[in-house]
Amino acid sequence: MLPFLLVSGLTTGALYALVAIGLVLVYRSTTHINFAHGELFMVGGFLAYTGVVILGWPYVPSLILAVIGTFILGIVSDRAIFRPLIHAPGLSMVLATVGFSFLLKGIGRLLWGGRGEFTSMPPIVDPSPIFLAGLPILPQQLVVLAAAVACMLALAAFFRGTTAGKSMQATAESTRASYLVGIRVERVYMYTWGAGAAIAAVAGCFMAPLTLLSPDIGFNLLLKAFAATILGGLGSMGGAVVGGFAVGIIESLAGGYVYTAFQDVSAFIVIIAVLVLRPQGLFGTRPAREA
Amino acid sequence: MLRVEGLSVWYGATEVLRNVGFTVPDGEIVALMGGNGAGKSTTLNALSGLLKPRGGAIKLGDRRIDGLHPHDVVMAGIVQVPQGRYVWPSMTVRDNLVLGAVTRRDKAGIARDIEAQLDLFPALRERQKVRAGALSGGQQQMVAIARALMARPKLLLMDEPSHGLSPKIVEEMIDIIRTLHKRGMTILLVEQNVGVAAALAGTAHVLRNGEIALTAPGGELLNNAQLLKSYLGR
Numbered sequence: 278m279l280p281f282l283l284v285s286g287l288t289t290g291a292l293y294a295l296v297a298i299g300l301v302l303v304y305r306s307t308t309h310i311n312f313a314h315g316e317l318f319m320v321g322g323f324l325a326y327t328g329v330v331i332l333g334w335p336y337v338p339s340l341i342l343a344v345i346g347t348f349i350l351g352i353v354s355d356r357a358i359f360r361p362l363i364h365a366p367g368l369s370m371v372l373a374t375v376g377f378s379f380l381l382k383g384i385g386r387l388l389w390g391g392r393g394e395f396t397s398m399p400p401i402v403d404p405s406p407i408f409l410a411g412l413p414i415l416p417q418q419l420v421v422l423a424a425a426v427a428c429m430l431a432l433a434a435f436f437r438g439t440t441a442g443k444s445m446q447a448t449a450e451s452t453r454a455s456y457l458v459g460i461r462v463e464r465v466y467m468y469t470w471g472a473g474a475a476i477a478a479v480a481g482c483f484m485a486p487l488t489l490l491s492p493d494i495g496f497n498l499l500l501k502a503f504a505a506t507i508l509g510g511l512g513s514m515g516g517a518v519v520g521g522f523a524v525g526i527i528e529s530l531a532g533g534y535v536y537t538a539f540q541d542v543s544a545f546i547v548i549i550a551v552l553v554l555r556p557q558g559l560f561g562t563r564p565a566r567e568a
Numbered sequence: 569m570l571r572v573e574g575l576s577v578w579y580g581a582t583e584v585l586r587n588v589g590f591t592v593p594d595g596e597i598v599a600l601m602g603g604n605g606a607g608k609s610t611t612l613n614a615l616s617g618l619l620k621p622r623g624g625a626i627k628l629g630d631r632r633i634d635g636l637h638p639h640d641v642v643m644a645g646i647v648q649v650p651q652g653r654y655v656w657p658s659m660t661v662r663d664n665l666v667l668g669a670v671t672r673r674d675k676a677g678i679a680r681d682i683e684a685q686l687d688l689f690p691a692l693r694e695r696q697k698v699r700a701g702a703l704s705g706g707q708q709q710m711v712a713i714a715r716a717l718m719a720r721p722k723l724l725l726m727d728e729p730s731h732g733l734s735p736k737i738v739e740e741m742i743d744i745i746r747t748l749h750k751r752g753m754t755i756l757l758v759e760q761n762v763g764v765a766a767a768l769a770g771t772a773h774v775l776r777n778g779e780i781a782l783t784a785p786g787g788e789l790l791n792n793a794q795l796l797k798s799y800l801g802r
Contacts, residue, residue: 440670447656447667454654457616459642459671459719 280412282533283526288418288487290525291425295480296502297509297517298432299473305449305512306469309367312374313354314477314502315495316381321347321478322485322494323389326398336401343478351474355467363463378495385492395489421483428479429518436514445469497541501528504544508551510561519559523547569594569754570615570646570723575624575634577607577614584610586778588624592723597745597755599769599786601762603800606775608758609651612725615756616648617641628723642671645722651731651758653712657701661692664700664711668718678718685714688747706737713744724748727758742767760800766790774799 296318303311311317321343328339358373389396401420406413436442448455448465455462484498502517505524509516524547532540551558570592577585585607592598602608613619615626617638626634633644655664665685669678686693689710695703700711709729716724729745730738738761745768749755759765765772769786776782776799784792 440666443659443663443667444670446659450656450658451654453618453650454656456618456638457642457648457650457654458668458715459639459647460667461637461639 278533282529284412284414284418286526286529287522288421288525289484289529290522291422292480292484292487292521293498293501293505293525294518294521295425295428296477296498297505297521298429298514299476299480300499300502301506301512301514301517302445302476303469303473304506305514306445307359307466309359309370309374310503311470311473312371312499313378313381313495314473315497315499316378316385317347317350317474317495318477318481318484318498319385319490319492319495320350320381321474321481322398322490323385323396323481323492324478325482325485326389326396326490329399340479340482343482344475347478348471348475351471352467354474355470359470360463360466363466378499382492382495385495389490390492395491397489398485400486401483417486421487424479424483428476432476432514441468501544504547506558507548508558510558513558513560516558516560569629570756571625571627572611572615573625573627575611575614575621575626577610577619577621584778585614585621588775588778588780590773590780590783592754592756595749595752595754596770597749597757597768597786599757599759599765599772600775601759601765601772601796601800602775603760607778608775609727610778611775612648612727612756612758615641615646615725639671642719642721645720646725647716647719647721647723648725649709649712649716649727649729651727653705653708655700655703655708655711655715658699660697661700661703661711662696664715665718668715671719681718681720685717688717688744689714706733706740709733709737709741710744717748721753723754723756725756725758728760729757730759730761730764738764762789762793762796762800 296314300311300314303309324343324346325339328334328342329336354377358377359370362369362373400417402416404415404417406415436446444455444460444465448460448462452462501524502521505520506517508523509518509520524544527547528540528543531543573589575585575588576583588607588611590598600608600611610619614621617636617640621634624634625632628644628646631644633641633646636644662682665682669681672678686696691707692710692714695707700708703711729741733741742764745755757765757769766786766789772784772786772789773780774782774796781799789796
């Protein structure tokens with residue numbers, strides 16, 4: 278049973294890692310936790326559902342629809358809600374993102390609700406298991422894992438190789454220096470909100486066929502991603518990846534060996550344990566930002 | 569080059585700059601001095617567009633630049649080397665320089681200018697791929713200056729380039745600024761160190777309580793050491 282649990286833990290872990298990366302991306306750049314991040318994941322999943330099920334599109338165009346749709350949603354939310362609050366106290370931003378999450382949940386229920394408690398999504402590839410070294414593995418799990426890793430590598434290349442990526446990195450490290458060399462910091466923030474949302478949508482698209490969709494799914498995902506970032510060290514990209522995989526595996530093992538209901542509680546236990554034992558997380562340092 | 573007229577800046581209900589006026593002529597080094605809280609950094613931040621002045625005008629040549637976004641100030645030709653350097657610590661020295669040219673699109677020119685900065689600061693050449701945060705304070709100051717030069721400024725604002733550096737490195741900084749001056753760079757230098765200002769500046773303005781209290785040729789600063797002390801609050 279152990280290899281099976283590990284494979285399934287790695288798969289969900291990869292998706293948690295993606296959601297966590299988006300959370301960290303926004304946090305590093307703007308120092309705000311986006312409490313609507315889980316809802317962006319949900320919207321991404323449902324946009325893919327709209328493409329695949331309602332419009333009957335193939336999977337890839339549906340994925341593109343979800344990514345572009347949430348990217349625009351992220352940018353609109355920045356212009357409408359977050360930028361006006363750029364100099365407001367942190368608590369205002371917390372409330373704004375929480376409020377935005379309720380708004381998205383409401384829109385989700387309006388557009389995609391009323392289809393039963395959960396909406397299922399057809400599998401991306403043939404759902405029958407294949408056997409690798411005697412292990413039954415769902416091809417879908419491999420696809421998800423590969424897509425998540427590809428997404429992470431693409432992001433790493435973006436940060437290292439492009440001026441836009443470096444500008445994001447620079448804004449995260451020193452806003453002041455970024456202003457002074459002429460980086461349009463507000464624009465960087467805008468694209469950061471958009472990119473964070475788009476990454477959440479990718480995770481949503483791949484998660485939907487594995488689990489099920491519901492307009493209320495977002496909070497649970499935010500919680501998992503939050504546990505991952507706390508474990509990895511808030512603000513660390515690598516930490517978010519490792520933390521995401523770890524939370525996925527812990528959860529899978531807890532569900533398999535302890536008790537099924539324990540699965541969802543394990544994220545809480547991770548958060549509490551890390552905060553007590555190692556508050557800065559595995560790879561975290563105190564955020565090195567100017568006052 | 570730069571003309572500041574009747575500049576007034578408020579933080580909330582407090583007027584931190586009152587009717588500040590001075591000029592920085594083409595190719596000269598002008599020093600702005602004063603004690604802590606006198607308004608030196610506020611003046612630079614207003615020039616860089618980080619603060620919006622409530623009154624007065626800032627002109628670069630014939631163009632009003634007060635109230636512009638920092639990006640547009642850099643595009644207009646004013647670049648600040650901030651106090652405390654503010655390099656991007658986890659990025660390499662080279663990436664720090666590359667981002668200094670973020671407002672430019674001429675790739676070949678940028679590559680040439682990186683080479684020019686590495687010629688000006690040979691110590692940085694061998695450390696191009698080192699994280700800037702791992703450098704010594706003096707080398708970080710070099711990165712900050714080189715990064716500012718990457719934007720091809722007409723006017724360089726330097727906020728206490730000698731701050732927190734050992735006397736030997738301060739001498740090096742003075743040499744570097746002299747070299748820039750010889751190459752025709754116009755510089756507004758904020759300094760608390762009278763020795764540094766006297767060594768470099770053609771003209772020095774002393775700020776006190778947000779107003780210009782004294783203006784003197786740089787060469788005469790050391791003759792008025794006693795007077796200066798009272799203004800600098802030391």
